[in-house]
Amino acid sequence: MAPRWQVGVSARAGLRAGCQRAETMAMPHHRIVILTGAGVSAESGVPTFRGPDGLWEGHRVEDVATPEAFARNPRLVQGFYDQRRAALGRVAPNAAHRALARLDAQWPGELLLVTQNVDDLHERAGSTRLIHMHGQLKSAWCTACDTRHRWEVALLDWPPCPACGTAGRMRPDIVWFGEMPHEMARIERAVMACDLFLSIGTSGNVYPAAGFVDLAARAGARTVELNLDLSMASQRFGESRLGPAGELVPAFVEDILSLC
Numbered sequence: 560m561a562p563r564w565q566v567g568v569s570a571r572a573g574l575r576a577g578c579q580r581a582e583t584m585a586m587p588h589h590r591i592v593i594l595t596g597a598g599v600s601a602e603s604g605v606p607t608f609r610g611p612d613g614l615w616e617g618h619r620v621e622d623v624a625t626p627e628a629f630a631r632n633p634r635l636v637q638g639f640y641d642q643r644r645a646a647l648g649r650v651a652p653n654a655a656h657r658a659l660a661r662l663d664a665q666w667p668g669e670l671l672l673v674t675q676n677v678d679d680l681h682e683r684a685g686s687t688r689l690i691h692m693h694g695q696l697k698s699a700w701c702t703a704c705d706t707r708h709r710w711e712v713a714l715l716d717w718p719p720c721p722a723c724g725t726a727g728r729m730r731p732d733i734v735w736f737g738e739m740p741h742e743m744a745r746i747e748r749a750v751m752a753c754d755l756f757l758s759i760g761t762s763g764n765v766y767p768a769a770g771f772v773d774l775a776a777r778a779g780a781r782t783v784e785l786n787l788d789l790s791m792a793s794q795r796f797g798e799s800r801l802g803p804a805g806e807l808v809p810a811f812v813e814d815i816l817s818l819c
């Protein structure tokens with residue numbers, strides 16, 4: 560199938576020059592930042608957040624994704640994320656995750672993949688230059704000693720913290736509404752320094768991620784959105800390509816890498 564997007568002539572020439580400079584000077588010139596959202600995992604069978612019914616796996620977001628919800632009904636919230644964590648064993652990375660991992664492996668310049676997703680499909684595909692800005696299902700946070708631990712099993716039974724031994728203080732390492740996303744300083748630095756900002760499968764409803772395109776555009780980056788439908792942020796991108804990530808992302812990556 561033909562790719563549904565095209566790199567403009569000047570962008571193509573610029574990227575080619577950047578790739579050559581990267582080879583000859585051993586100092587990458589072109590910097591790519593990629594933001595992903597739930598849409599990149601949709602074809603793997605992970606439900607998006609804002610489906611037509613407005614519910615996330617049958618729950619209102621404010622009933623399972625706020626500190627207040629956790630304080631009100633910790634068993635509901637722990638059980639909800641325990642189920643999401645267990646469900647990761649039944650899904651696998653798709654063509655979009657694999658293409659982004661290939662770009663990570665082969666791009667000679669700087670690259671940072673910032674995901675809002677709490678699944679582990681980017682790393683299972685092989686991406687390494689990756690930040691989970693909204694946390695991860697496979698991590699637990701001890702609020703007693705402020706340590707984070709790789710976590711594969713349930714939290715509902717309030718296991719003790721492996722570091723301090725306190726029971727009842729381990730919670731999902733998920734950034735809920737009203738909490739500060741991870742590594743914001745590093746992300747903003749990368750966004751403001753990038754030449755290409757690529758957004759994939761996100762509705763543009765949730766800040767600060769929805770504002771990254773403005774930071775990148777102000778800094779002079781080329782901004783590209785790949786999404787199934789027009790998003791809340793589409794008007795602020797230089798280019799929007801519509802279609803499934805499993806088709807658009809491999810084509811985009813192929814084109815970028817073919818310039819090197």
Ligand code: APR
Pocket residue numbers: 595596597598599601602607608609610620624675676693759760761762763764765785786787788789790802803804805
């Ligand atoms: N390919 C590309 N895009 C897709 C696909 C697909 N196969 N399927 C769905 N999409 C698009 C939808 O059109 C939508 O614009 O992905 C987007 C998903 O949007 P949301 O469900 O709002 O998810 P996201 O933008 O990641 O949500 C951001 O909100 O609830 C919080 O913390 C949560 O990280 C999440 C944040």
